[in-house]
Amino acid sequence: MRFLLDAEQRAFAASLDAMLTAARTPAVIRSWSAGDHGAGRALWSRLADAGVFALAVPEADGGLGPRPVELVVAFLELGRHAVPGPLVETVTAATLLSTGDRARELLPALANGRTTATVAPPAPTDAPTITLYDDTGTGTGTAPAGHAPAPDLYTPALEGNSSTPGANSSTPEANSPTPEAPEANSPTPEGTLPAPESTPLALDGDAASLRLVVDAEGLRLASGHGPVRVSLDPARRLTPLTPGGELLTERPPMEEAFALARLATAAQALGVGLALLDRTVAHVRRRTQFGVPIGSFQAVKHRLADAKIALEFARPLLLGAALTRDPVDIAAAKVTACEAAYGTAKAALQLHGAIGYTAEYDLSLWLTKAIALRSAWGTPRECREVVVRGR
Numbered sequence: 001m002r003f004l005l006d007a008e009q010r011a012f013a014a015s016l017d018a019m020l021t022a023a024r025t026p027a028v029i030r031s032w033s034a035g036d037h038g039a040g041r042a043l044w045s046r047l048a049d050a051g052v053f054a055l056a057v058p059e060a061d062g063g064l065g066p067r068p069v070e071l072v073v074a075f076l077e078l079g080r081h082a083v084p085g086p087l088v089e090t091v092t093a094a095t096l097l098s099t100g101d102r103a104r105e106l107l108p109a110l111a112n113g114r115t116t117a118t119v120a121p122p123a124p125t126d127a128p129t130i131t132l133y134d135d136t137g138t139g140t141g142t143a144p145a146g147h148a149p150a151p152d153l154y155t156p157a158l159e160g161n162s163s164t165p166g167a168n169s170s171t172p173e174a175n176s177p178t179p180e181a182p183e184a185n186s187p188t189p190e191g192t193l194p195a196p197e198s199t200p201l202a203l204d205g206d207a208a209s210l211r212l213v214v215d216a217e218g219l220r221l222a223s224g225h226g227p228v229r230v231s232l233d234p235a236r237r238l239t240p241l242t243p244g245g246e247l248l249t250e251r252p253p254m255e256e257a258f259a260l261a262r263l264a265t266a267a268q269a270l271g272v273g274l275a276l277l278d279r280t281v282a283h284v285r286r287r288t289q290f291g292v293p294i295g296s297f298q299a300v301k302h303r304l305a306d307a308k309i310a311l312e313f314a315r316p317l318l319l320g321a322a323l324t325r326d327p328v329d330i331a332a333a334k335v336t337a338c339e340a341a342y343g344t345a346k347a348a349l350q351l352h353g354a355i356g357y358t359a360e361y362d363l364s365l366w367l368t369k370a371i372a373l374r375s376a377w378g379t380p381r382e383c384r385e386v387v388v389r390g391r
């Protein structure tokens with residue numbers, strides 16, 4: 001099946017692209033990573049004025065939605081420009097709050113951008129245990145992995161890791177290009193420190209004005225947040241949320257909300273992959289070897305062609321999932337888009353050479369995000385299991 005955006009949707013994408021290009025997002029990302037949220041909040045307000053967050057809020061509550069196809073269009077551009085902040089978490093919060101008694105109070109502020117939200121869902125009971133670290137490389141405890149929005153906190157690969165959790169863990173370098181290859185000189189804590197498994201983790205808990213926790217009793221306001229943790233992507237500032245706050249609703253629409261989170265994450269990842277491809281194509285046209293651009297070499301052409309095919313294959317799956325809103329379709333789109341972006345990141349790193357590892361080079365902002373999004377809101381293994389089970 002062929003999916004084509006209509007003229008209005010294409011114009012929406014073009015307007016977001018123009019706005020984000022003018023915003024010079026690399027500088028915004030670096031400020032956000034350092035804990036300076038001023039430029040990021042200003043950009044957030046402009047995105048809200050463009051209607052991005054209103055797409056997830058029902059019209060009765062001051063929004064324009066729910067409009068999942070337009071959300072995919074928007075989040076693809078947000079990923080293309082690597083916009084920082086709890087973007088996915090805010091639209092997820094809008095869905096979680098849609099059935100609560102305080103929806104009329106909280107949702108309009110999400111739609112117009114006055115409120116930023118983050119969400120810490122519960123991890124599955126069968127999730128592997130992973131080691132937590134603070135920004136000094138000190139082990140601070142353990143927590144279950146899984147549907148958490150930010151498993152990029154952890155160095156050990158969540159898939160195919162047969163070793164004892166935490167036994168061979170090392171602190172993830174903030175700008176490490178791949179989670180499977182931590183720095184050899186990274187400090188390793190002696191063992192794993194105990195920590196309550198109930199401590200939820202969320203993205204940008206220090207910046208969000210509305211912090212939500214999903215627990216066994218329902219949806220709660222978090223009463224606070226802990227210190228920022230180390231992430232593979234410096235712009236993804238991870239914080240534990242303090243449970244036990246006000247109970248907002250006992251039956252939030254978790255399945256619908258988490259499916260939307262996966263859909264938005266997949267769109268972000270596709271945008272990141274497309275940006276990496278564009279930047280790499282531009283680089284191989286400029287970089288010369290043996291007197292000719294390296295882009296003229298057949299091996300380079302084939303590598304980039306493979307990346308392009310993978311990304312374009314993911315696009316119709318993503319748009320189709322936005323139309324059906326079926327969790328199986330969304331899981332298939334998520335794993336396809338994120339694996340395509342991850343493969344493009346590896347190709348981009350190889351074809352850029354040593355400069356690709358450099359934190360000061362803007363490419364690193366997209367490389368680390370491609371890695372982080374791969375496991376955010378569902379690892380590749382989890383998404384494949386949903387597809388195989390058919391539910």
